Amino acid sequence: MKKKLKKFKSDRVKYVYFALIFIFLMLFTINFVFSFFQNKILSILQSQKFENYVILKVESYLEKLSEGELSEEQIEYYSNLLKRINQKFKPVIDKLEK
């Protein structure tokens, strides 16, 4: 038992060392995978394909928005919303009209 304890003590530096190596290799794997996907995602966001997709999506939302009729609550809500937007951007609209 004592021998085992002694051996463990003498080897503990090695255990700590290998544990650290393992931790940092794990960290490397995580960082590498994360960075790879980060690069991929940024590439997608910068691409023409994504731009086209966003335009199509906006078109689709506008189309959907134009369908059907508004309820009383929606009319109230949207008129308040547009009123506030109109107030905020009034100086801009006035300048454009000049």
Added chain:
Amino acid sequence: MILKNNFFLLNLLFFFLSFLGSVYQSQFVYDPFHWGLSQSSIDLFSDLKPYKEIFIHYGFFYTISNSLVLEIFNNDLISTMYLSSLFFALGNFFLCHLGYNKLKIKTVYFLPILLFLAHPFANHPWYNYQFYFLIVLSIFFLIENKRFSLFFTGTLLSLSCLVYENFIYLGILLIITIFFFQRNSKKKYLLLLGFLLPQVIFHLYLLNNNLHPYWIKTFWLNEVFLIIYDLTFFELIYRYLENFLTKSIFNFFSEPYYLLFLIILLVNSYFFIRFIFFEKKNFKKNNINMCLFILSLVCLFSYASTLHKLNIFRFSTGPIIGVLVMFYFIEKNYSKYKNYLLTLILVILVSSSFVPIKQENNRFFPLFEDITNNYSSKNLVFFKSQKWRKETWDVINEIDRNSYLISLNCPKVTNFMNYTEDAFIYMIANQYINSNQYLFWYEDKKFYRLLSNHFNKNINLLIDDISKLENGIIFFNLKDKGLLSKKIDSKNFDYIEFPYSYQQKRKGLMIPKNCLEKIN
């Protein structure tokens, strides 16, 4: 012998990896602020006078070496990156060679990998890379101990002071230190001769052309930077140490290279203090210790180049020299654990540096999208090797087309102004039209205002002249249109909008109305 050959091959492998990687990566870089400084190198071979009419930011030797390489490659801007990459890779190669073969530090076997992980590729066509190579080579000759090696040490140190002119104080201090520690009294005068020769040639040239007053202006530029940061020198040092310590400790997992440079700083300071106060006599007898002392001195001095900003490319082209002292320290004091310790350092560096995205230690790792879709355009000589996005090329070509048309159709327009941070605009327009701007970029910001005032260039007066005489055009960021409209007479001037791009944003051009009619 086999080990020695293996080390040489390993060192060579990382030399090519770093050099070729830097060149490949730089094709995708759009960095008009740093790359635009090449305009001084282009102007140097014209009739314009350096310092007086050409803005020389860091050093004459840096500018002229870029001029030579631009001349060889027909003004292709990427050639300045070839030079920086070569100097960086060679600096690393000689540093490893010095440690392994001259100083006999066996653990230097790990060094090529460590240097690569700390800063894999040259990021800018900047003076630091040339400075680093010259300093390493000067130390290499210092330890060579051959007939004229001290002469070459002096010459290379002098050239490094001409690459980075503000290093002159520390350079002289270094020369004096080496001079007094040399035992061979005859040879040591060669060191002084080697140092003085390039300096005398340079100052004779300045004297002959009456350029000293203008050179001094550039030499005192650092004072302006202190005003820009709104700090005294001691406040700058305090803030630097505070930021350096914070980054080293709290960014350990994301940017462990800061901790590496902190350890290098501590080990070199320890070595330096031990040498000066405790073991000067013992050290003086031993040539290797002398060389290590000089290495630690250069390392500590070169931390000054990082005061400006905590950029890894600055650390990796100066303070990194002290890594040899660190390796020596580990080998001497922790011989039992040296391999474990160095492997751990490498694994820690790998964990966050070896990743496929731009990071502080490699600021221009390209996006996968850019690698697949970017392309070259041979339209402009400056950028013929660049691979940029279509929208970026559209802006560049439009600026080129308009500048050309204006020079062709509007003889009254004799000068232009670049009121943007994009120095490429200056380069493009300067092919056809002159400029009195001196600096290649300008924005309504404290940095540019102070820089212009330092060189007695009043940008507002230049704009006034253009407005009154209708003899010029102004490139500007569209967000500054309101600001410029107040300074320019809107009755006589109109503006053109260039296409939008993510990298350049929306740029515009203020142009006299009569000229606009002619080019439309």
